[in-house]
Amino acid sequence: MENVPVRIALVDDQKLFRGGMKMILADRSDFEVVFEAKNGKQFFERLAFEPVDVVILDVEMPEMDGIETLERLRSTHDNIRVIMLTMHDSDRLISHLMELGANGFLLKDEDPDVVCEAVERVAAEGIFFRDYVSKALLKKSRNKMNSDNLIKPRISDREMEVLQLICKEFTSKEIAEKLFISYRTVEGHRRSLQEKTGSRNIVGLVMYAVQNGLV
Known part of the structure; x- marks a missing residue:
């Protein structure tokens, strides 16, 4: 039985850029570009009839930009992964987008292989970070007010190991192999970490770890 391809929407106001991105993704048989849209408004009109798994979303667009689109997605379609x-x-922009719930972040001049890796990882694990994203989150954490007086959750040694590997972009399968535990056990630790830290997803876990100096 063949695997179902990752269903993708491309949202960018530049038609030429969308065409180039579509060509990159078309090289992968496990990806399917379901539709394109030139802004957030058009995207939601198409989404009502054509569901997708991953959205590649430009930040700057007319008629509902990427930030507004991301905010609306998180309130109406939280299961959709967003790059x-x-x-x-910009450090400020990156940290703001991650706080809003973006699953990944790409510059428009990334290599094609990086784009495909981002889609693959976001679809499978819900997260894709480049070095500049981690640096932006770390910089913001250093600028935050000291929160040592806040009560922090108790995280076990094993949970800490899992959290640190998540922050290094290891998949659950890779973590299981590295720690010699089952995939189900890794997922159990991940769910426990999310509950303890109040994180909705893996992105939230990474942000918590960075902002609290755990990585």
């Missing part, structure tokens, strides 16, 4: 696209690697 944000931009020309600028």
